[in-house]
Amino acid sequence: MFLTMQFIQSLIAVALLIVPRSSFSEASPLSLVPEKGIPTKVIAGVTVPDTPIVQAALAFARAHADNMTFNHVMRSWLFGTIIINTNTTLRKAIDPETHAVAAILHDLGWDNTGALISSDKRFEVDGAIAAWDFIEAEMKNGTAHGWDENRKQLVWDAIALHTTPTISAYKQPVVAATGAGILSDIQGPNSDSTHTLTWEEYDRVKSEFPRLDFGPGASKIICGFARSKPATTYDTWMQLFGDRYVEGYTQHAKGKLAIDILKAALPN
Numbered sequence: 001m002f003l004t005m006q007f008i009q010s011l012i013a014v015a016l017l018i019v020p021r022s023s024f025s026e027a028s029p030l031s032l033v034p035e036k037g038i039p040t041k042v043i044a045g046v047t048v049p050d051t052p053i054v055q056a057a058l059a060f061a062r063a064h065a066d067n068m069t070f071n072h073v074m075r076s077w078l079f080g081t082i083i084i085n086t087n088t089t090l091r092k093a094i095d096p097e098t099h100a101v102a103a104i105l106h107d108l109g110w111d112n113t114g115a116l117i118s119s120d121k122r123f124e125v126d127g128a129i130a131a132w133d134f135i136e137a138e139m140k141n142g143t144a145h146g147w148d149e150n151r152k153q154l155v156w157d158a159i160a161l162h163t164t165p166t167i168s169a170y171k172q173p174v175v176a177a178t179g180a181g182i183l184s185d186i187q188g189p190n191s192d193s194t195h196t197l198t199w200e201e202y203d204r205v206k207s208e209f210p211r212l213d214f215g216p217g218a219s220k221i222i223c224g225f226a227r228s229k230p231a232t233t234y235d236t237w238m239q240l241f242g243d244r245y246v247e248g249y250t251q252h253a254k255g256k257l258a259i260d261i262l263k264a265a266l267p268n
């Protein structure tokens with residue numbers, strides 16, 4: 001009788017593993033299989049897709065990031081995944097591989113090798129373009145399975161808008177969730193706009209991917225852009241860093257800001 005019960009329990013366990021993810025209602029994000037048929041792996045207790053394009057994206061991000069940025073990217077991906085997997089609506093609406101590629105590649109615009117950084121575009125756009133080009137290359141050489149213009153565009157938008165939650169929150173679910181995951185890495189649960197992430201989850205992910213002074217490190221990179229390509233920071237959230245920390249920035253910005261242009265608008 002005992003053996004029979006055990007056998008039945010095993011059957012149930014196997015059955016649970018093969019039902020589609022939409023059948024889960026309140027499943028734990030930690031035990032969730034993101035999508036039937038997609039290979040997965042567990043990182044810091046979070047189940048994520050482990051497909052060829054995700055592996056290639058990880059290698060690409062690793063090759064174009066310092067340790068601080070790479071750890072931030074990993075935490076952002078894992079926090080976004082927790083946010084998605086905890087909410088049935090999001091879990092049904094979001095393809096985990098699209099989210100993975102967007103989150104993993106979201107900081108290509110501050111590539112520490114410099115190769116992906118333009119002189120004339122804001123860093124979010126550099127990142128979006130680099131990710132787009134990466135996906136196209138993957139589609140050409142057969143590493144990207146089931147990718148089309150729409151998924152590529154979702155990744156582009158998610159990266160271009162990841163610093164603008166006042167817009168990204170109202171875009172497609174994957175764009176909103178990518179942004180929410182990234183924002184959550186600034187202050188943990190305190191900056192999680194979806195109020196999903198717990199401190200326990202935050203600490204577990206952080207211990208695997210230490211912060212390495214992310215706050216001051218990111219500020220330094222932002223000030224670098226305010227110095228090296230100031231025009232791309234005018235009228236963006238980065239402008240305040242230039243105004244506050246970069247000598248001569250405010251003076252140079254005069255006449256070039258939206259407020260100046262509107263003030264000089266043509267009369268009737």
Ligand SMILES: *[C@@H]1O[C@H](CO)[C@@H](O)[C@H](O)[C@H]1NC(C)=O
Binds near residue numbers: 067
């Ligand atoms: C970055 O991390 C790797 C592996 O964790 C380590 O071997 C390397 O020394 C680190 N680089 C720097 C500059 O700290």
Ligand SMILES: *[C@@H]1O[C@H](CO)[C@@H](O)[C@H](O)[C@H]1NC(C)=O
Binds near residue numbers: 088089
């Ligand atoms: C799940 O996400 C949707 C879309 O963002 C949101 O409207 C809803 O309130 C969330 N549900 C819960 C239970 O948080």
Ligand SMILES: *[C@@H]1O[C@H](CO)[C@@H](O)[C@H](O)[C@H]1NC(C)=O
Binds near residue numbers: 056137138
């Ligand atoms: C396909 O191209 C990408 C981008 O250049 C590269 O990262 C990946 O390793 C390539 N994959 C194969 C199977 O050639």
